[in-house]
Amino acid sequence: RSKIQIFQYTSLKWCLCFLVGAAVGLIGFFNNLAIENIAGIKFVITSNKMLANKYMEAFLIFTAANLGLTLFAVVITTFIAPETAGSGIPEVKAYLNGVDAPVIFSFRTLLVKIVGSIAAVSSSLNVGKAGPMVHTGAIIAALTCQGGSKKYWLTWRWFRFFNNDRDRRDLVTCGSAAGIAAAFRAPVGGVLFALEEMASWWRSALLWRAFFSTAIVAILLRGLTDLCLSGKCGLFGTGGLIIYDVTSINISYHLRDVPPVLLLGVLGGIAGSLYNCLLGKVLQLYNIINEKGTAYKILLACTVSIVTSCLLFGLPWFAPCHACPPGASEPCPTIGRSGNFKKFQCPPGHYNELASLFFNTNDDAIKNLFSKDTDTEFHPLSVLIFFITCFFLSIFSYGIVAPVGLFIPVIVTGASYGRLVGLLIGSTSNLNHGLFAVLGAASLLGGSMRMTVSLCVILLELTNNLLLLPLIMLVLLVSKTVADAFNGNIYDQIMSFKGFPYLETHAEPYMRQLTVSDVVAGPLRVFSGIELVGNIVHVLRTTGHNGFPVVDEPPYSDAPVLYGLILRSHVITLLKKKSFLESPRLDVDAVERFTASDFAKQGLGNQVRIEDIALSEEEMEMYIDLHPFTNSSPYTVVETMSLAKALTLFRGVGLRHLLVVPKTSERLPVVGILTRHDFMPEHILGLHPTLERSKWKRLRFKFPLWNKIF
Amino acid sequence: RSKIQIFQYTSLKWCLCFLVGAAVGLIGFFNNLAIENIAGIKFVITSNKMLANKYMEAFLIFTAANLGLTLFAVVITTFIAPETAGSGIPEVKAYLNGVDAPVIFSFRTLLVKIVGSIAAVSSSLNVGKAGPMVHTGAIIAALTCQGGSKKYWLTWRWFRFFNNDRDRRDLVTCGSAAGIAAAFRAPVGGVLFALEEMASWWRSALLWRAFFSTAIVAILLRGLTDLCLSGKCGLFGTGGLIIYDVTSINISYHLRDVPPVLLLGVLGGIAGSLYNCLLGKVLQLYNIINEKGTAYKILLACTVSIVTSCLLFGLPWFAPCHACPPGASEPCPTIGRSGNFKKFQCPPGHYNELASLFFNTNDDAIKNLFSKDTDTEFHPLSVLIFFITCFFLSIFSYGIVAPVGLFIPVIVTGASYGRLVGLLIGSTSNLNHGLFAVLGAASLLGGSMRMTVSLCVILLELTNNLLLLPLIMLVLLVSKTVADAFNGNIYDQIMSFKGFPYLETHAEPYMRQLTVSDVVAGPLRVFSGIELVGNIVHVLRTTGHNGFPVVDEPPYSDAPVLYGLILRSHVITLLKKKSFLESPRLDVDAVERFTASDFAKQGLGNQVRIEDIALSEEEMEMYIDLHPFTNSSPYTVVETMSLAKALTLFRGVGLRHLLVVPKTSERLPVVGILTRHDFMPEHILGLHPTLERSKWKRLRFKFPLWNKIF
CATH class of the missing domain: 1.10.3080.10 (Clc chloride channel)
Structure with missing residues (x-):
């Protein structure tokens, strides 16, 4: 270029x-x-x-x-x-x-x-x-x-x-x-x-x-x-x-504030892993319901919505009314707009503390919980009610068939949890409760999402206060460590639940005991360098593979030699263009009949399937020279390569196909193709069930009771 | 385990x-x-x-x-x-x-x-x-x-x-x-x-x-x-x-403040690339001086120190004295401690504005430049003098033979440059000059270090004000883009100046035209699976390679087969332990005579060299079974693999040795070993000088004049 x-x-x-x-x-x-x-x-x-x-x-x-x-x-x-x-x-x-x-x-x-x-x-x-x-x-x-x-x-x-x-x-x-x-x-x-x-x-x-x-x-x-x-x-x-602009004034904290923060982190980690565990169970349950049909899906969502409405409207009635604070910056109670001091059922000049959490958007609830100088506004029981409701509502709301996220619910739940801890610890710490709410949100996020640096920076940018940094870091580290002892990241959990073949960076230890030849399986389909159209169509119709090795055989070479790898989509493009050869010969200027855009990746709905290409009997008898369209230097591994090393190569370079070649050159010059699915633990353990026993288990505390309760 | x-x-x-x-x-x-x-x-x-x-x-x-x-x-x-x-x-x-x-x-x-x-x-x-x-x-x-x-x-x-x-x-x-x-x-x-x-x-x-x-x-x-x-x-x-706690109050800025900030970014980018270019020239010059001997090194450093002292002490005399501001938070002028309002030669109750920059530690100078509500404290000429002095002093100071860094000098130079721009733009912008200093530091850092996210976050953490974020991002993006058009990152420049074989992630386009067999060269030394001690010693003494292919030959296999790769350090460990065999045979329990720590990486000064191992004539006639100590699944590429792809593998997986195997199996089962040095552009272009012509040049504006001036 x-x-x-x-x-x-x-x-x-x-x-x-x-x-x-x-x-x-x-x-x-x-x-x-x-x-x-x-x-x-x-x-x-x-x-x-x-x-x-x-x-x-x-x-x-x-x-x-x-x-x-x-x-x-x-x-x-x-x-x-x-x-x-x-x-x-x-x-x-x-x-x-x-x-x-x-x-x-x-x-x-x-x-x-x-x-x-x-x-x-x-x-x-x-x-x-x-x-x-x-x-x-x-x-x-x-x-x-x-x-x-x-x-x-x-x-x-x-x-x-x-x-x-x-x-x-x-x-x-x-x-x-x-x-x-x-x-x-x-x-x-x-x-x-x-x-x-x-x-x-x-x-x-x-x-x-x-x-x-x-x-x-x-x-x-x-x-x-x-x-x-x-x-x-x-x-x-x-x-x-x-924007949740918590506070821009200096927050001071000392060494003696560290123990409550550590406690917050540990509890947040436990709550986070419990959250992940429960969410997994609920998703399984919902999946069974949703699979029964469209009506069930809608019914489920309606149930969740009605229960939510009842709780949001009903629970604030349990809270007592408070007199409006004298020096509030906004009118109290707020009337005619969506503000913080909700009047709800209270007499004039009073507000309902639970309504300002429940009867509000999540963002306003978070803002209220994060706000400083509001240590006297909330009572432990109210915050406890709000925490429990949020915790379970967010678990039961995620599974409905709608575009919904998890971040904000976890933040609001975590903030109420932090506020609660702040209220309970009370005067033994001189941190204000808004700060406790921020740290609580951090601990629950760390416990369920298991990110560190990014969550830390997101929370800092949300709260606009860099002085919080050391405390947020501490809480995130503690809660992630604690939660990792129980189960995995929530997104990974959902991914494995949805069955995506996600490839991890690290190889599992049992992969070191296997060679690639232990997992490569199935009848291998190989194309010759110059191949009969009929053969190609037959192979494409009978297999779903996305890549095929191309092998040069006599008389085009002395012995069978691996020439390269051709992609299914490219073969289909060749068939679609129908630039076939009458006789088996090299077709050196074939490339000129195609442009780069012919081989570009097609968007959804534009892919041509092999079934869509109609070929006459005559055309089936003709030949294609695959050489110009073959990737002539594919990555290869020898069949005796350790599976763990092959995974490192596959993942490190970002491959879709990895050719396996034989150690000695007596047979066909290619043994098989490894794809993403061949590296999945389920596939490998399916082939070698004895490994299950020796499978290295991550160091986690197992509570068999938990699985029985839920 | x-x-x-x-x-x-x-x-x-x-x-x-x-x-x-x-x-x-x-x-x-x-x-x-x-x-x-x-x-x-x-x-x-x-x-x-x-x-x-x-x-x-x-x-x-x-x-x-x-x-x-x-x-x-x-x-x-x-x-x-x-x-x-x-x-x-x-x-x-x-x-x-x-x-x-x-x-x-x-x-x-x-x-x-x-x-x-x-x-x-x-x-x-x-x-x-x-x-x-x-x-x-x-x-x-x-x-x-x-x-x-x-x-x-x-x-x-x-x-x-x-x-x-x-x-x-x-x-x-x-x-x-x-x-x-x-x-x-x-x-x-x-x-x-x-x-x-x-x-x-x-x-x-x-x-x-x-x-x-x-x-x-x-x-x-x-x-x-x-x-x-x-x-x-x-x-x-x-x-x-x-800590440079610039300000924690809200800074407000509007769309009309963007053009001056863009200008700052562009000029900062140009200044940054000029800085890199000049630093490179000065390092070359200093290298010539330093190589002449220890006395020259010390003399050079002394000259730099004396010139610096003269400038720092002399230049403030050119600045006028100012009366102390009435409401200063610290005593003015500062006496008996290292403060900001330096009295210098001024009468009592006055301070010297240049001395508060020059006659101070760099950190205090930065703090002064970054400080807000000081728009009237500095005059354009003083700041210009400080900027020029800093710019050249930092270039001429880095090359001396002492542990010195570049970050702070670039920040102080950039801050003075930003302050200068702020002073010159004056009333057309309502940003305060401390903010201009921060942005100036960002632009010069972006122009010379060429980092983005990390510099942005470092500056935010230094100044403790998240509201600056969008402006700092903008300045960094502009200055990096502008500077990238002229030359490279300062650290990469120093690395290539020092001759480190740094491996880039991306392959140069001319590498796509080459196969690995085009760059693999030199006589290849191969060990047999069971090798004579004398041979091993001879090979180790005559070559400096760090890895050797191990090939099984008849009678131990039907045809020569590549068994794996053994590291020089492991061979030396084997020789040191002297667990030799009388006759050529497999030695299956050899591993038990060694512990993992025998093969652990040795620290500086603990490596055993082959010259240090004394072996008798008899021992030279004995054998070692290399099989148990050989890495039996090394990464390999076929000799026809494109060099660019081999680099992707080498860099992606993080290898030190990459074995090249022949396409057909007539010759020896290994063609050569690729190491880091084989991928260096100098090496490749040395082997294939014709490529130099077609070498893809990065899109840079070339100013031949520059090279002539400096």
Whole structure:
């Protein structure tokens, strides 16, 4: 390629990053605006009814609005794009690991994800918008990469350059970083999240480009929020959802504050692993229900919505009313808008402390819990009720078939847990309770998501206070360590539950005892360098393999020699073009009849299947010279190579196919092909059941009782 | 290995991280304490002389003290550990890339690095302490890993577990992260620095452990600084060097502030690349001088020190005196301690603005430049003088043979540049000049170090204000982009100047045109599976290779078959143990005569060379069965593999030796061994000079004029 083309390519890449950042920033802002307004109007109407003492009417309106929104989200998800259910983070993570699932990156998925997540979050379900935002970012990146969606006639020819796996994966990484940046207004946290949790391969250049995308998001969000300060954004208010500006004054803490913080970390780690465990069980249960049919899916979601509405509306009645604090910065109780001091059933001049947590958006609840100088506002019992309700509601809400995330529910649960610990410890620590809430959120996040640096930075950017850093680090380290002793990361758990063949970096110890020849199996299909069309069609029709070794045989070589590897999609392109040869001969100028775009990766719905190609009997008797289209230097391993080492190569270089060649050259020059599935522990242990016994178990405390109870 | 051993191993690993973090934190604190006190006492004595109007005496004391300290640093570096010269970051980066240089991790190096860097920084040279701190962290990590230093009888047997390349590399990464964390009190920034700039391989688990180390550093530093608040640390003051707490109040900025910030970024990028270019030239020049002998080295350093002293003492005389501001928080002018309002030659109640920059430690100068509400304190001409002086002094100071860093000089130069731009732009922007100084530092750092996320986070942690984030991101992106158009990263430049074979992640385009057989060269030395001792000794004595293929030949196999790869160090261990065989036969229980520690990686000075092993004539006639000690599944590539792909494998998996096997099996079953050096562009272009022409040039604007001027 010439210099100008390279310059074009590089600058287009940056343009793409810019576009992704800008699009994700805009959508993130729009999401927040929509949620804040829809939920706000709902709360305002309900509150007005309650002001008029029409409590029953208020309850019915509240429940109906929630039910309607939930129903809308579930129906569009079920009927239009079932793949958008859940947060989408496990899907994107699996894609970045090399699991190809084109359906998760379609334009339809994007629309349903955005609209569905707005509806689900507005419906007061205890679900988050961060996960769907990450998926949204990833979809936007993937679509931009393939030059728009062909189906909807939104295509840009210029971007077709990037229709290859590597560029696409890079941009999807940037997109998911931008997603977190948009959800939490945390640009550095977004980059670190993409690095720590999402990406399986990482380069320094990618770090830079992801950073650029998130910077665009941050600048855009800041600009748009400034615009909203003038009050043109309805109930969006002064920045609304995306900033929790806890405090910018100095927080002082000393060595004697460390023990309570450690305790918080340990308990948070236990709670986090319990959360993961319970969520897994509930997902299994829900899966059984959801598989029974569409009606069951909708019924399940409706049940969850109604129960949530009842709890949110019902529980605040148990709390006593408090007189408004004299020097509050906003009117108390708040009337006619979605504020913090909810009047609820209280007499004028009083507010209900539980309603300010329950009867609010999750973001406002978090803001209340994080706020400082509010040590006297909450009582332990109220916070305990809120904590338990949140804990279980968030577990039971995630499994419904709608685009819902886990981040915000975990933060709100963790914040209430931290606040509770703060209230119970009371005067023995001079940390304020808002700080305890932040640390509690950190500990529960650390216990269930198991990230470290990225969570730390996200929380710092959320709370806007760098002085918290050492404490947050400490809590995260402790809670992750404790939780890791019990079970794994929640996203990995969901991924293995969904059956994605995720390839870990490290080899399991029993893989060292095996050689690659122990796992390579099945009849191997090989093409000759110059192959009969009929043979090719037969092989393609009878197997689902995506790569085939090409072997040169006599008379074209002295002995059978491995020439290379050809991809199924390339063979199909050759068949589709029908540039066949009458007789078996080398076809050196075949390449000229094709352009690079013929072999470009096709988007969803554009793949040609072998069944779609009609070939006449005559054509079946003709030949193709596969040489020009074969990858002539594929990676190979000798059959005696240890499986662990082969995995290191496969994972380190990022392969889809790894050819296994024989040690001695008596037989066919290729023994088999290793793919991702051959490295899956289930596959290996299926072939060698005796290994199960010697399988190295991770050092975890096993509580057999737990499995019996739940 | 049993469960208990794995548990031991894992917990020991965490212990090591803790130890490294604690040690680096303590040393970092000690460094700062020592520098602040030594430099402080020097400034106090000089100022007192000046108060007594004894200017000449003051100048002589100042110059003599600086010269003495510089001389001390240079002499210990030259005579005890010449490898400590410079920042050490390029060396550690090369080590983490796989370049083995045991000398940089010795106990002697550690001591000289710490003491030398304290002396050099205290001597008012325009040099930094961050680079040496990174190297110190890396040395501590490496020493802990090999269980202390054998030579100095500081050994712990328990830690000998970790005497392998992988664990050591991991811990060195943690150590360098801890180094940055200790230098800037920036724990997250430290982790990101290690990730972005230092590490060549990275795993999620490593992120976590590095984070743990830096958390320990942060907590320790915070505790120790708290202790110093009570005034027991001499002139260390209230936290002293390591925190620049710019401002914690809200900074507001709008869209119209973006153009000046962009301008700052562009100019900073140009200045940064110019800085790199000039530094390269000066290093070449200094190298010529330093190679002439020890006397020249010392003379050069003395010249630099005297010139620096003259400039620092002389230039403030050009500045006018200002009346002390009425509401200053500290006494003005500061007398008897190292403060900001230097009296210098001014009458009582006045201070010299240039002296508060020049006649101060670099850290205090940065603090002054970063401080807010000081827009009227400085005048453009003073700042211009300071900027130019700093720019050239830092370029001319780095090359001296002493442990000196680049970070702080670049920050101070950049801060003065930013302040200057702020002064010149004046009223058209409502950003305060302290903020301009921070952005200027960011732009110059981005222009010379070319990092993004890590610099951004380090600056945020230094200035303790998250609201700066979008602006710092913008400046860094612009300055890096601009500077990348001219030349490369400063550390890469120093590395290639020092001749380290650093392996890049990406393959150069001309490598796609070559196969591995094009670069594999030289007579190949092969061992038989059962080899004569005499042959082995002969091969080891005549070649310097570190790995040898082992081939099974008839009668032990039907045809010559590649058995594996054996390392030179393992062969030497076998020879040392002298467990030879009388006749050529398989020796299956040979392994039992050795323990794992026999083959552990040896520290500096413990390696046995082949010349040290005395063997009798009889022994020379005996045999060794190499099979049990051979790596029987080495990574191999076929000779027709493209060189670019072989590099991807070599770099991706992190190999030292890559065996090349023939395509057809007529000849010997191995063609050659590829090592790191075979992938170096110089080597390849030396073998294939015609490629130079078609070599893909990076898109850079070339200014031939520049090379002529400098």
